[in-house]
Every structure is written in C-alpha cells, then in structure tokens.
Amino acid sequence: MSGFTITDAFGNVASGGGDDPPGAGGGSVKCCYKLKGTEFAVKWNYYDVDQWHKGDKQMLHGEAKVSMPQSRMPDDAGARILEVHFFPDRHVEFQFPGQLLDDARLPIVDVVKWMKQYQTQLDGRYDEREDQQFRRIARVVASAWLKYRMTDRDDLEQYTYFNLLVNSRFDAYPDAQRVLRAAAGQPGTFAKWALSLPGHVRSELANGKFVAVATPAIADGLLPQPRVEEKPHG
Incomplete structure (x- = not known):
C-alpha cells in the first residue's frame, strides 16, 4: 500500500501510511488532524510489487466507507489515536481510541x-x-x-x-x-x-492422493496472481 486518506462528512481530511508491505505499518503515527462525526470515506493506493519489478508500474486505487460508533473523546490529547485496519476483502475498520502498538488484525x-x-x-x-x-x-x-x-x-x-x-x-x-x-x-x-x-x-x-472437495472461492482481484515458481536451487 502506498498511503491512504480519511475524509469525514464535513470535508476534513487526514492522511497516513507509506510504502508499506502487507502486514506492516502498525504502530506508526501521523499527526495531527481533526476529524468529526461517525461516517468516513477511506481511499488508498496500492500496487503489485512483483508486477512493478517486471515493468508493469500500475498504481491501483481502493475506497471504502467506514461507520464508527460514537465514542468518548479521551481527556489526554496524546491518547486520541485512531487505529486504521485494512483487510484483504478491502473493507476498513477503525478503532478509537487506539494505541501506539503494532497490533495487526492479521499477524x-x-x-x-x-x-x-x-x-x-x-x-x-x-x-x-x-x-x-x-x-x-x-x-x-x-x-x-x-x-x-x-x-x-x-x-x-x-x-x-x-x-x-x-x-x-x-x-x-x-x-x-x-x-x-x-x-x-x-x-x-x-x-x-x-x-x-x-x-x-x-x-x-x-x-495429493485424496478425493478433493470444494473449497471457498476468492473473488477475482482481491489477491495478486501468484508468482510463477522458478526452478529450485541446485
């Protein structure tokens, strides 16, 4: 992922993230922004690194709506941390107040x-x-x-x-x-x-000597194509 923005219903915008591989970026923080309300739009950019190295330098874009329950504002300004969690199906979850921890939902x-x-x-x-x-x-x-x-x-x-x-x-x-x-x-x-x-x-x-049963399907586009396996060493 290459950065994201959060926009509230009043037009206020916050941004975060960087050039983060899957599962990384936890515990990092961007300061300081003002967001209001309980309804938000999150937009982010991402790309397939393996395809990028092959010359297909295509930047992709994701967007999700997030509804966050009304919550009490901590008295300590340093505790007013919004955690943003991105999931493989491209939905996003907030946690407020959050913590300065690398507490990934997927380890x-x-x-x-x-x-x-x-x-x-x-x-x-x-x-x-x-x-x-x-x-x-x-x-x-x-x-x-x-x-x-x-x-x-x-x-x-x-x-x-x-x-x-x-x-x-x-x-x-x-x-x-x-x-x-x-x-x-x-x-x-x-x-x-x-x-x-x-x-x-x-x-x-x-x-592979068993009678296979059906497994859940994954919607097209949610995962990058697997790399073609090369010959083993030696």
Missing part, C-alpha cells in the same frame, strides 16, 4: 518470522528473494482470511506451512475442509488438528 509479520525455521525447505521449493518470499507468505495468510476468516496466529502458521510446504490444495482434503470451516469460530482448532495428523494422512496430503 502476517509473525507468520513470516515463524516460517523462517523452515527456510531450507522453502529455499528448496521456491527460488526467490527474501522480499518475494515475504509476499508469498502474506498472500497465503490473506487467502486463509478470505476463505475461512482465520485470524488466530497458531492456525495461520499451520495453514501457511501446509500450503507452502505440503500441498497448496491441502484444504480440499475432506477432513481439513471440515476443520477449516469451524476454525473461524474456534481459534486454535485448525492448528491442533494439523499438529496431530497421523503420518499416513500427511503422506496423502503431500502426494
């Missing part, structure tokens, strides 16, 4: 860090730079939210591991699909299932 950065323990396997499967790998993982986390509204860190870590290092279609496995559909309302359910899988089931998943 993309945490999942990227967790996947570092599998760096050798990732390098063996994907021949890509660190920034490309970051975006690959971010795309998987976003797809987990779009399909299953998954936000729990443990669930997202296991989902990403299975997607990138076992089988990108693992969620079409019947039992996986059943658990995933329940995971949004029961944080940790999918992670517990994934960590307790018997060896023969993991083999079926890795080899």
Whole structure:
C-alpha cells in the first residue's frame, strides 16, 4: 500500500501510511488532524510489487466507507489515536481510541518470522528473494482470511506451512475442509488438528492422493496472481 486518506462528512481530511508491505505499518503515527462525526470515506493506493519489478508500474486505487460508533473523546490529547485496519476483502475498520502498538488484525509479520525455521525447505521449493518470499507468505495468510476468516496466529502458521510446504490444495482434503470451516469460530482448532495428523494422512496430503472437495472461492482481484515458481536451487 502506498498511503491512504480519511475524509469525514464535513470535508476534513487526514492522511497516513507509506510504502508499506502487507502486514506492516502498525504502530506508526501521523499527526495531527481533526476529524468529526461517525461516517468516513477511506481511499488508498496500492500496487503489485512483483508486477512493478517486471515493468508493469500500475498504481491501483481502493475506497471504502467506514461507520464508527460514537465514542468518548479521551481527556489526554496524546491518547486520541485512531487505529486504521485494512483487510484483504478491502473493507476498513477503525478503532478509537487506539494505541501506539503494532497490533495487526492479521499477524502476517509473525507468520513470516515463524516460517523462517523452515527456510531450507522453502529455499528448496521456491527460488526467490527474501522480499518475494515475504509476499508469498502474506498472500497465503490473506487467502486463509478470505476463505475461512482465520485470524488466530497458531492456525495461520499451520495453514501457511501446509500450503507452502505440503500441498497448496491441502484444504480440499475432506477432513481439513471440515476443520477449516469451524476454525473461524474456534481459534486454535485448525492448528491442533494439523499438529496431530497421523503420518499416513500427511503422506496423502503431500502426494495429493485424496478425493478433493470444494473449497471457498476468492473473488477475482482481491489477491495478486501468484508468482510463477522458478526452478529450485541446485
């Protein structure tokens, strides 16, 4: 994302953000603006970095309406912080008063860090730079939210591991699909299932030897196209 603006019903405008990769930008602050009311319009610019590097330097634009419940204004001016959260389906949520914390609703950065323990396997499967790998993982986390509204860190870590290092279609496995559909309302359910899988089931998943079931579709345009996988190292 390359910056955003917030406009209230009275024409007041605030701006924020920078050249932020998915999941980043949390804890940063822009000062000082005056916004009024409970109805707002948010506009932002964004681009596909992988396409940009290929010469397709197209800046895209998003817009969303946000309704925020009336809330008490903190007496301390330093506590009057508006948190702005962007989601993969392009809706936006505010939190006021907010905090100066990197409290992402989707823990993309945490999942990227967790996947570092599998760096050798990732390098063996994907021949890509660190920034490309970051975006690959971010795309998987976003797809987990779009399909299953998954936000729990443990669930997202296991989902990403299975997607990138076992089988990108693992969620079409019947039992996986059943658990995933329940995971949004029961944080940790999918992670517990994934960590307790018997060896023969993991083999079926890795080899794709199962009768696939339908998985939730993701609307066109919500995710960038996956990068074409290059030949592994060696």
